[in-house]
Amino acid sequence: MLNLQKHDKTLMIIVAVLVLFAPFILNPFPTGSAMAQFNAGYPDLMQRFVIFGIFAVGFNILFGLTGYLSFGHAAFLGVGSYSAVWMFKLLSMNVIPAILLSVVISGLFALLIGFVSLRRSGIYFSILTLAFAQMSFNLAYSVLTPITNGETGLQLTLDDPRILGVSATADGGIPVTSLFGLEMRSTYEMIVGPWTFQFNAGYYLCGIILLAAFYLSLRIFRSPFGMMLRAVKSNQTRLNYTGLNPKPYTLAAFVISGMYAGLAGGLMASMDPLAGAERMQWTASGEVVLMTILGGAGTLIGPVLGAGFIKYFENIFSKINDSILHSWFSFLPDGIEDAVVFLIHPFIGKGWHLTLGILFMLVVIFLPGGLVEGGQRIKKWVSGGKNKADDKAPKTEPAE
Amino acid sequence: MGILDVKDVGKRFGGLQALGNVNLSVAENSVHAIIGPNGAGKSTLLNCLVGKLVPDTGSVMFDGQSVLGRSPHEINQMGISRVFQTPEIFGDLTVMENMMIPVFAKRDGAFRMHAIENMMAERDIVETAEKMLVDMNMAEKRHMHAASMSRGDKRRLEIGMCLAQEPRLLLLDEPTAGMARADTNNTIDLLKQIKDERDITIAIIEHDMHVVFSLAERITVLAQGTPLVEDTPENIKGHPKVREAYLGEAA
Numbered sequence A: 001m002l003n004l005q006k007h008d009k010t011l012m013i014i015v016a017v018l019v020l021f022a023p024f025i026l027n028p029f030p031t032g033s034a035m036a037q038f039n040a041g042y043p044d045l046m047q048r049f050v051i052f053g054i055f056a057v058g059f060n061i062l063f064g065l066t067g068y069l070s071f072g073h074a075a076f077l078g079v080g081s082y083s084a085v086w087m088f089k090l091l092s093m094n095v096i097p098a099i100l101l102s103v104v105i106s107g108l109f110a111l112l113i114g115f116v117s118l119r120r121s122g123i124y125f126s127i128l129t130l131a132f133a134q135m136s137f138n139l140a141y142s143v144l145t146p147i148t149n150g151e152t153g154l155q156l157t158l159d160d161p162r163i164l165g166v167s168a169t170a171d172g173g174i175p176v177t178s179l180f181g182l183e184m185r186s187t188y189e190m191i192v193g194p195w196t197f198q199f200n201a202g203y204y205l206c207g208i209i210l211l212a213a214f215y216l217s218l219r220i221f222r223s224p225f226g227m228m229l230r231a232v233k234s235n236q237t238r239l240n241y242t243g244l245n246p247k248p249y250t251l252a253a254f255v256i257s258g259m260y261a262g263l264a265g266g267l268m269a270s271m272d273p274l275a276g277a278e279r280m281q282w283t284a285s286g287e288v289v290l291m292t293i294l295g296g297a298g299t300l301i302g303p304v305l306g307a308g309f310i311k312y313f314e315n316i317f318s319k320i321n322d323s324i325l326h327s328w329f330s331f332l333p334d335g336i337e338d339a340v341v342f343l344i345h346p347f348i349g350k351g352w353h354l355t356l357g358i359l360f361m362l363v364v365i366f367l368p369g370g371l372v373e374g375g376q377r378i379k380k381w382v383s384g385g386k387n388k389a390d391d392k393a394p395k396t397e398p399a400e
Numbered sequence B: 001m002g003i004l005d006v007k008d009v010g011k012r013f014g015g016l017q018a019l020g021n022v023n024l025s026v027a028e029n030s031v032h033a034i035i036g037p038n039g040a041g042k043s044t045l046l047n048c049l050v051g052k053l054v055p056d057t058g059s060v061m062f063d064g065q066s067v068l069g070r071s072p073h074e075i076n077q078m079g080i081s082r083v084f085q086t087p088e089i090f091g092d093l094t095v096m097e098n099m100m101i102p103v104f105a106k107r108d109g110a111f112r113m114h115a116i117e118n119m120m121a122e123r124d125i126v127e128t129a130e131k132m133l134v135d136m137n138m139a140e141k142r143h144m145h146a147a148s149m150s151r152g153d154k155r156r157l158e159i160g161m162c163l164a165q166e167p168r169l170l171l172l173d174e175p176t177a178g179m180a181r182a183d184t185n186n187t188i189d190l191l192k193q194i195k196d197e198r199d200i201t202i203a204i205i206e207h208d209m210h211v212v213f214s215l216a217e218r219i220t221v222l223a224q225g226t227p228l229v230e231d232t233p234e235n236i237k238g239h240p241k242v243r244e245a246y247l248g249e250a251a
């Protein structure tokens, strides 16, 4: 049906199952149990998982295929968010026009930045993208205040001139974002014994868009265009002397990945209609690089895993504090308990960056192919004994 | 007038005159060898023909059109393919994919956005590439990563990729350098076969005299950036100037 090979179909199904059943998968522990703080199945966090998944999947089309490492992709995310919020302010609270505008505007913006930055390759390209993104951040922060509302960030107000819709609701509040009347914040709670599962409209919208975005990236990977992008990474000299011009190929990849970033930014604003300059800062650009590398650059599913992994750490590890640690280790004698908590303390709460940094280093050193390589190794190890006979047959190893 | 006409081409690297007043004409459908000692400027000359370098002086005409000022991919699209001194292939791609890329370039030109189509569903491309692999005797290696092949096979693949574009002029820069005798002989056979089967002009730079004398119809001897003589292989063998400048040291 989807015009995919068997292997790709499996991959697509895995992602679909993960996305659709995330409210269950991410909530394995009963509410109120000691482990409940490791649950991630609440709407806000699940939305972030898929939105950053989209961001990373798009980034991977540029970095994973062509090898061009952009350090400025957060700029497109920010532009997407601003565009969406303006659409809410001026046109309607429906998320569709907002998302469309974010994709278009960030695409145009990526065309401009890509055109200039792609005159150089390697480290110079990275620096150029970084410079552009920081420039955009500073502009958003100060000079462009009429458009971005500077430090405060762009928000909805009670006197927005919404053409298709009302400036304020009957009870005097700011209207909420919706998809043809279906409010993005509406959540259905399913209570099964001690478990509470939350099904949020906004999450499912983002999830379905992630599936579409993932499917598109799959098609790009398997297309002649995708092959040309891999050829750009492999040997530009040969490409040139084969009569192909690498520039438009890389520029197209840059614009596509910029549009993915814009889409992610638009979705962010659709879930929570505000946009701030900090979304464009270099740390945000660096984060998507980490996600892609951690998951496995150049693989299909890697960026999705990497995004989930990092967002999980950011939100779950950062919430563990000393009193929680004390309660975990209370079975130990007092002195030892304090010592253990003292030792773990730097790695939790605000120290989650340290944990993530160490994990990242371990992955890069021992699993250069990221989490996907880890998964493949485990698979090989588990099925090592019985598959020996198959190994002799020549086979192609398409990217996971 | 040949298919390729080089007139008064000069190229300087800082203080070094790498090429000074090179005149050369390659006749259509011939095999023309360029020989000369190390550092004679042979690769530099080739670089000036394919847009990698721009000569300081002179003109380079291919089939009546100037190649100067065009970028490498444009020159290639005019019908000139080049094999490098060290094989330039797509190491991270499979052998089959390596072969498909020039076939795409031939059909679609320098850029085409085909981002949704399935690459393997392009039947005409797949078939042409497969046939070329069979011709090159590499069909059974189609799923291998190109980087994992032997140097001889890489060279073979590179020649095949150039031929897949059906160029009118094929430039080869020391195609047998560093090859074992058997591989060298295979390459000679391959090039002879190409020459017999196709309407193609070949210009070859080579150090191995066995290769040169088995293939070439005309030979130009280059020394210190200037052509010494141009003649048939028979005459070159006995030419005193050539013996002095080149064969003398090699023999």
Ligand SMILES: Nc1ncnc2c1ncn2[C@@H]1O[C@H](COP(=O)(O)OP(=O)(O)OP(=O)(O)O)[C@@H](O)[C@H]1O
Residues within 6 Å of the ligand: B013, B016, B018, B036, B037, B038, B039, B040, B041, B042, B043, B044, B045
């Ligand atoms: N890009 C460059 N910059 C500076 N000098 C160069 C450059 N390319 C070549 N040269 C110099 O120009 C001269 C001619 O070099 P070229 O590579 O053309 O020689 P060649 O005839 O191909 O030699 P070989 O048989 O060793 O391949 C050499 O002295 C070389 O060092």
Ligand SMILES: [Mg+2]
Residues within 6 Å of the ligand: B042, B043, B044, B085, B173
């Ligand atoms: Mg040379």
